[in-house]
Amino acid sequence: MGRDRSTFLGTWWLRGILALTVATVLMGTPSLGFSIGQNPYTGDAEAAQEGHQLYLKVGCAGCHGSGGGGGMCPSLTDCNWQWGGDDETLFRLIKGELPQQTMLRVFGSVLTDDQVWKIITWIRFINRCSETTNAIVAGSDSTPATSGTGVITGVVRHASVAQFETVVYIDDDVPGWKPSGPLTAVMDQKDKTFIPHVLPVVVGTKVEFLNSDPFEHNVYSPEGGYDLGMAPQGKKIVYTFKKPGVYTQLCRPHPEMLAFVVVLKNPFFAKTDKEGRFRIEGVPAGTWHLKVWNERLKPQEAEKRYTVEVRAGQEVSVTLEP
Incomplete structure (x- = not known):
């Protein structure tokens, strides 16, 4: 009987450890000491302004518009959320942690948790849906200046x-x-495809070309006159666009690959x-x-x-x- 009890307790102890491990993997571990569902910058106008600069810096405007009004991707100013509009869902979406998401997952490796929260804070300031707009922001006199x-x-x-x-x-x-700091955008190379196909950026932006395929890629541009060499899986090669214009992006080993970086004023x-x-x-x-x-x-x-x-x-x- 004692042996059976010991086996029973041991089995449940192992199950408990396994359950705790799975829960940790699924929920993640916040790096700043707050829960995933809690935005530490709620109602912070200064953080919202920083969030907008980050939004522009990493290239979100290319799909969602410079003011979040939408374009190739949905607007961030209305009530239509594909996966949900709560803070936790938006955080996981930007970090690339939703299994069903279609948005690029690369931002999770580019942005820190702190930066993601600031972008979400800015989204709360521009969002016009009363059900998801933070109450403190909606009634605050310290919203970012739009006059x-x-x-x-x-x-x-x-x-x-x-x-x-x-x-x-x-x-x-x-x-x-003028930009408040260095501008950075990302173009991925996955499944022998540049993602996004068209990347609009502001002049002075450093574009990081990431290789997410298990073989080497190259990036070169006839208009830009540059060849950034070969890159193995997981490596980023970068180029800073200093003049407005349209720059074709090609890959020497894979001539079927084609994309455009549109550099704007x-x-x-x-x-x-x-x-x-x-x-x-x-x-x-x-x-x-x-x-x-x-x-x-x-x-x-x-x-x-x-x-x-x-x-x-x-x-x-x-x-x-x-």
């Missing part, structure tokens, strides 16, 4: 936008705008959705000139400029027909 800015929305009418990633951008130098740009719709938020009041780019537009179509007048606190809608 003097407006919103540009619209649609690009061209047969190519349904098939090819399209960028709408302000083609002007914007007085007073400022962060006021967005990718369209498949219907050509776009939204650019936080645009300073003034008269600006829009351009449209995708890989199928003819040179004269891509060079066409559209004048738009932005007024503070207002939304202007335009139709662009290259």
Whole structure:
């Protein structure tokens, strides 16, 4: 009987250890001393501003728009969350920890937990859904300044936008705008594909080309005149884009691989959705000139400029027909 009891207790002890181990793996271990579900920067306007800079720095604007209004990827300003809009879900999504997610997982290795929380704080400031907007932020007088800015929305009418990633951008130098620190973006190489296919960035951005395949890749650009050499799995090779323009990205061992880095003068740009719709938020009041780019537009179509007048606190809608 004593032996049976010992065996019984030993079995349950092992099961307990196993359950604790599995729970630890599934839940993760916070690196800053707070639970995954708790944002330490809730209602912090300064952290929100830092979060927006990080959002621009790592290239989130390329898909979600510079102001979070959406484009190729969903808007961050409404109530439509594919996997849920709570802090814990957003944290795990950005870190690449949701098994079902389609968003790039590479950000988990680029951003620290602290930086992820700051980006989520900024999302809370811009999100207009009362069910998910933090109550402290919604009633605070210390929200990031938006006076003097407006919103540009619209649609690009061209047969190519349904098939090819399209960028709408302000083609002007914007007085007073400058990055608060170094800008970094990531382009992955996985399954012999550059991800994303089109990466819009601001001039001065350092792009990290990550190889996620179990064989070597290369990155070179005819327009840029650079060849970054070969990279094994897990290695990043980098290049800083110092001049505006469109730079084709190719891989010598895999000629079927093709992507584009679109280098812009400022962060006021967005990718369209498949219907050509776009939204650019936080645009300073003034008269600006829009351009449209995708890989199928003819040179004269891509060079066409559209004048738009932005007024503070207002939304202007335009139709662009290259």
